[in-house]
Amino acid sequence: MKYAVIGAGWAGCSAAVELAKRGHQVHLFEAARTLGGRARQVHLHGIDCDNGQHILLGAYEATLNLLNTLGVDPDAALLRLPLQMYYPDQSGGMQFIAPKLPAPFHLIAALLRAKGLQREDKMSLARFSSAARWMDWQLYTDCSVAELLERFDQTERLIQLMWQPLCIAALNTPIERASAQVFLAVLKDSLGARRKASDMLIARTDLSHLLPQPAADYIQVRGGQVHVGCAVQSVTPIDQQWQLDFNPNIQQEAMRFDGVVIATNAEAASTLLMQLNLADHIPAFDYEPITTCYLKYQAGTRLPRPFLALLENQAEHRWGQFVFDRGQFDGSNGGLQDGLFAVVISTSGLATESGHAELALQCAKQLAHDFNNPQLATPEWSQVITEKRATFACTPALARPSNQLPLAGLALAGDYTESPYPATLETAVKSGQAAARLFG
Known part of the structure; x- marks a missing residue:
C-alpha cells in the first residue's frame, strides 16, 4: 500500500516509520x-x-523502543540522570536526588536525605505520595493541580520548590489551571513506577538528529520518500484514494495514496479537515508558550551539575525555571557547546513581554546571583527562542480528538490527540504509531 504522512514532527516521523x-x-x-x-x-x-x-523520561518506552528500531543506541544518545530537583547551593532552594535503589526505596531515601526541606515539608510529600498510590493515581472528577495539592495539605514551600516546577515542566500549564488527572498520570509512570522510569534523559545531540533524521533514513532505505519544503494544500478523496495537492509555489504535482496520516499541528490539521467538513473533529485549544534562553560563555565555564532547577520569582524578573549546561552532554559538536547554557521558561508569556534582549539580560543576572558568579552576568552572546504555541494548555477534563477520523483511509496524529498524558515527545510518538496502526 502507498501511504502519505503530512508533517515530519515526532508524531509524523513515528507514523511513517510504523508504516x-x-x-x-x-x-x-x-x-x-x-x-x-x-x-x-x-x-x-x-x-x-x-x-x-527538552527532557525525556525513562518512562518513555515508545520513544526509546523507536530509537532502537532506528538503530540509535539510547544509552549513547541520551545522558541519563537520576530523578532530581536540585537548586544552586545559595539560591534558597532544595536538593533532592534519587539514589540508585529499587522503587519506591529510591524516593524514600531521596526524601530522607533532601536538604532545604523541613520535617513538615517531607511529611507533606510522603503523605501525597502514599495517598496517590492508594488512589491508583486516579481521580473521580478532574480538578486543577492547585486544588489537588490543597486537598492533600501540601506545604507552601513544597509547592514552590517541587510541585509547581514539575507541573509546569510536564504540562506547560500553571498549577491553577493544569489538569490534576493528567499530572497524576505523569507521576504514576515516573514516580510511581520502577526506578529507571523516573530517570531524566537529555539528548547528547540535537533533536532532529536524535529521531527525525534517523526516521527519514529508515523510510528511504525501505523505498519511501521524504519531501521537505513541501506544503500540502488539500487532501481530496478520488476513486477510493486520497489526492494530495500542494502549494502552487512548489514544483510538485498532485499525488494519490491509499491512506493519509495528518500529523501537522492542530491548526493546520483543522484547515485540511475543513475542506472535508471535519473541522469539528479538532476542538479549539488554548496554547502556552515555552522560551529557551541560550547564554554562551567562554570555554571551560561550567555549572556544578548538567541540569539544575532555578528559583522563579516573577516579581523580581527571575524567570528561569531550569538551566542546562549543554557542554556537559555535548555528544556531536566537538566541544562547540562548551560554555553554552540553556535557561528554560515554560508558560513564558509574561517573561517575554519586555522583549528577548531584556529577557536574556535578566536570565544572565539570575544565574550570576544564584551561582554567586558575577561573570555569568555577561555572556559572550545570547539567543532567545520562543515557541509561542509550544503546547496546548492542559486544563481539567479537556476534550482531545481521537486518531480515528470518520472517513476511511484518513487518520490523525499529534501530541494533542486523545491521551492520558500531556503534550510530550512520548505522547507524539505514541499518537503517530496509533494512527499508523489504524491502517492495519
Whole structure:
C-alpha cells in the first residue's frame, strides 16, 4: 500500500516509520526545511542546538523502543540522570536526588536525605505520595493541580520548590489551571513506577538528529520518500484514494495514496479537515508558550551539575525555571557547546513581554546571583527562542480528538490527540504509531 504522512514532527516521523516497518511505501511531507516540528534543530553562531531544550523520561518506552528500531543506541544518545530537583547551593532552594535503589526505596531515601526541606515539608510529600498510590493515581472528577495539592495539605514551600516546577515542566500549564488527572498520570509512570522510569534523559545531540533524521533514513532505505519544503494544500478523496495537492509555489504535482496520516499541528490539521467538513473533529485549544534562553560563555565555564532547577520569582524578573549546561552532554559538536547554557521558561508569556534582549539580560543576572558568579552576568552572546504555541494548555477534563477520523483511509496524529498524558515527545510518538496502526 502507498501511504502519505503530512508533517515530519515526532508524531509524523513515528507514523511513517510504523508504516514502513509494516512493508508499506511511505511518503513523508514536511512544509519546513528541517525535520522535527516543535522539537527540531536550529543553528546558533555555528552551533547545532534545538529550538527548545527538552527532557525525556525513562518512562518513555515508545520513544526509546523507536530509537532502537532506528538503530540509535539510547544509552549513547541520551545522558541519563537520576530523578532530581536540585537548586544552586545559595539560591534558597532544595536538593533532592534519587539514589540508585529499587522503587519506591529510591524516593524514600531521596526524601530522607533532601536538604532545604523541613520535617513538615517531607511529611507533606510522603503523605501525597502514599495517598496517590492508594488512589491508583486516579481521580473521580478532574480538578486543577492547585486544588489537588490543597486537598492533600501540601506545604507552601513544597509547592514552590517541587510541585509547581514539575507541573509546569510536564504540562506547560500553571498549577491553577493544569489538569490534576493528567499530572497524576505523569507521576504514576515516573514516580510511581520502577526506578529507571523516573530517570531524566537529555539528548547528547540535537533533536532532529536524535529521531527525525534517523526516521527519514529508515523510510528511504525501505523505498519511501521524504519531501521537505513541501506544503500540502488539500487532501481530496478520488476513486477510493486520497489526492494530495500542494502549494502552487512548489514544483510538485498532485499525488494519490491509499491512506493519509495528518500529523501537522492542530491548526493546520483543522484547515485540511475543513475542506472535508471535519473541522469539528479538532476542538479549539488554548496554547502556552515555552522560551529557551541560550547564554554562551567562554570555554571551560561550567555549572556544578548538567541540569539544575532555578528559583522563579516573577516579581523580581527571575524567570528561569531550569538551566542546562549543554557542554556537559555535548555528544556531536566537538566541544562547540562548551560554555553554552540553556535557561528554560515554560508558560513564558509574561517573561517575554519586555522583549528577548531584556529577557536574556535578566536570565544572565539570575544565574550570576544564584551561582554567586558575577561573570555569568555577561555572556559572550545570547539567543532567545520562543515557541509561542509550544503546547496546548492542559486544563481539567479537556476534550482531545481521537486518531480515528470518520472517513476511511484518513487518520490523525499529534501530541494533542486523545491521551492520558500531556503534550510530550512520548505522547507524539505514541499518537503517530496509533494512527499508523489504524491502517492495519
